[in-house]
Amino acid sequence: MSCLFGPVPSRRLGLSLGVDLVPYKVCSYNCIYCEVGETTNLTLERKEYVSFEEVKRELGGFLSSGGGADYITFSGFGEPTLNSKLGEVARWIRAETEIPIALLTNASLFWREDVREEASLAHVVLPSLDAVSPPVFREINRPHPDLEVKRIVEGLILFSKGFEGEIWLEILMVKGVNDQEEEVERLAEVVKEIAPHKIQLNTVVRPPAVANTSPLTYHDMEEIAKRFPGKVEIVGSPTDHSALSINDLDNSVLETVLRRPCTVKDLIKVTGASELEVKTTLKSLILQNRVEGIKIGEELFYKGKM
Ligand code: SF4
Numbered sequence: 001m002s003c004l005f006g007p008v009p010s011r012r013l014g015l016s017l018g019v020d021l022v023p024y025k026v027c028s029y030n031c032i033y034c035e036v037g038e039t040t041n042l043t044l045e046r047k048e049y050v051s052f053e054e055v056k057r058e059l060g061g062f063l064s065s066g067g068g069a070d071y072i073t074f075s076g077f078g079e080p081t082l083n084s085k086l087g088e089v090a091r092w093i094r095a096e097t098e099i100p101i102a103l104l105t106n107a108s109l110f111w112r113e114d115v116r117e118e119a120s121l122a123h124v125v126l127p128s129l130d131a132v133s134p135p136v137f138r139e140i141n142r143p144h145p146d147l148e149v150k151r152i153v154e155g156l157i158l159f160s161k162g163f164e165g166e167i168w169l170e171i172l173m174v175k176g177v178n179d180q181e182e183e184v185e186r187l188a189e190v191v192k193e194i195a196p197h198k199i200q201l202n203t204v205v206r207p208p209a210v211a212n213t214s215p216l217t218y219h220d221m222e223e224i225a226k227r228f229p230g231k232v233e234i235v236g237s238p239t240d241h242s243a244l245s246i247n248d249l250d251n252s253v254l255e256t257v258l259r260r261p262c263t264v265k266d267l268i269k270v271t272g273a274s275e276l277e278v279k280t281t282l283k284s285l286i287l288q289n290r291v292e293g294i295k296i297g298e299e300l301f302y303k304g305k306m
Pocket of ligand 1: 027028029030031033034035036037039077078079106
């Protein structure tokens with residue numbers, strides 16, 4: 001089975017080429033909402049689950065044949081930081097291509113300095129954090145018994161202080177599990193310290209590992225979003241797909257360029273988003289054939305398609 005997946009259009013990352021660094025299903029968690037399924041190897045052991053040589057061969061082939069993507073994304077059927085060659089793979093990719101690296105991680109190993117160092121080789125890190133208090137953490141993430149949420153949170157905070165790229169923190173809400181006022185309050189306190197570039201608030205939108213794991217309504221998600229500091233996007237809602245986000249960058253960009261052609265700079269001003277976010281959003285909208293780029297003189301404008 002190939003360790004490459006895609007490139008596929010991703011709402012969060014534009015055109016994303018997935019690199020699976022662990023096979024089914026090696027993870028340090030066994031989240032009740034996991035859409036991959038139950039963890040079959042619940043472990044904290046770092047090893048070369050997918051070989052560096054295999055990644056080099058497949059990704060090298062992809063790149064030398066002219067393959068492109070907006071991001072090369074470390075993901076897989078579990079937790080990519082469990083692969084002990086993460087740093088070597090990331091360094092090799094950085095030497096081979098200018099395509100930025102995204103890391104999807106549950107951050108459970110961020111208490112380890114080596115993992116923080118290796119993770120910092122990515123350009124964008126998308127860690128998840130669903131709970132702060134130990135009982136809720138155990139209920140929602142069903143972690144390896146040696147994991148302590150306090151150390152994970154400390155590791156994440158430490159990582160955020162030294163990381164030069166962007167952190168997009170994902171919090172997944174499960175009804176009746178981590179949506180109580182006190183837990184949301186605790187999460188908000190931690191989020192203040194991590195100060196991520198943005199928070200992506202999610203809920204159960206695909207079949208979960210454990211039956212009866214229920215989503216929040218869009219209204220509840222909106223109420224919870226208000227409790228967090230900074231920029232919050234609601235990225236999943238089963239009840240209202242037409243309004244995916246209270247700060248929906250896709251809609252905001254599309255609405256703007258449907259009315260008048262804009263440059264990336266214009267859109268940064270209008271939306272308040274970063275250059276990286278605006279470019280990622282534009283690429284995703286171009287892929288959906290909803291926006292086109294038009295060059296006028298030296299300037300590249302983006303125009304919405306009706
Ligand atoms: S951390 Fe991710 S892959 Fe692992 S069990 Fe949770 S949702 Fe699934």
